[in-house]
Amino acid sequence: MKAYDILLAHQVKPSVQRIAIMEYLMEHKTHPSAEEVYASLSEKMPTLSKTTVYNTLRLFAEHGAALMLTIDDKNVNFDADTSQHAHFLCKTCGKIYDFHTQVGLSKTKELRMEGHEIEETHVYYRGVCKDCLKDKMTN
Numbered sequence: 202m203k204a205y206d207i208l209l210a211h212q213v214k215p216s217v218q219r220i221a222i223m224e225y226l227m228e229h230k231t232h233p234s235a236e237e238v239y240a241s242l243s244e245k246m247p248t249l250s251k252t253t254v255y256n257t258l259r260l261f262a263e264h265g266a267a268l269m270l271t272i273d274d275k276n277v278n279f280d281a282d283t284s285q286h287a288h289f290l291c292k293t294c295g296k297i298y299d300f301h302t303q304v305g306l307s308k309t310k311e312l313r314m315e316g317h318e319i320e321e322t323h324v325y326y327r328g329v330c331k332d333c334l335k336d337k338m339t340n
């Protein structure tokens with residue numbers, strides 16, 4: 202699906218800036234922060250402001266067009282992959298990895314806890330990634 206269609210499908214009005222931000226998220230599966238998105242797009246779009254980028258990303262998350270991750274307490278990160286998946290943060294390099302595993306995840310739509318309706322589940326793991334583990338061993 203194209204960024205334009207994804208925005209429409211989630212009832213987000215597809216403005217030029219919103220499409221550019223969505224495309225950036227779709228092309229960069231590294232879970233960028235609002236600052237990263239702004240830093241990359243502001244070169245091409247000088248009228249873009251940091252606030253607009255942040256508000257747009259939050260809007261995407263509210264409409265279910267993107268995921269908002271709070272795995273890193275210093276940054277809020279965004280993910281265009283809205284399928285159920287877990288995240289792993291490396292405490293050494295700060296990289297966020299995707300885990301497409303069902304461990305710890307259940308179909309949230311079907312889940313009702315004590316009458317509450319669950320809309321989102323976030324599974325976060327923190328540790329040291331395999332690349333950093335390798336560095337540690339060779340040093």
Ligand SMILES: [Zn+2]
Pocket residue numbers: 291292293294295296329330331332333
């Ligand atoms: Zn690492």
Ligand SMILES: [Zn+2]
Pocket residue numbers: 232280282286288298299
């Ligand atoms: Zn992800």
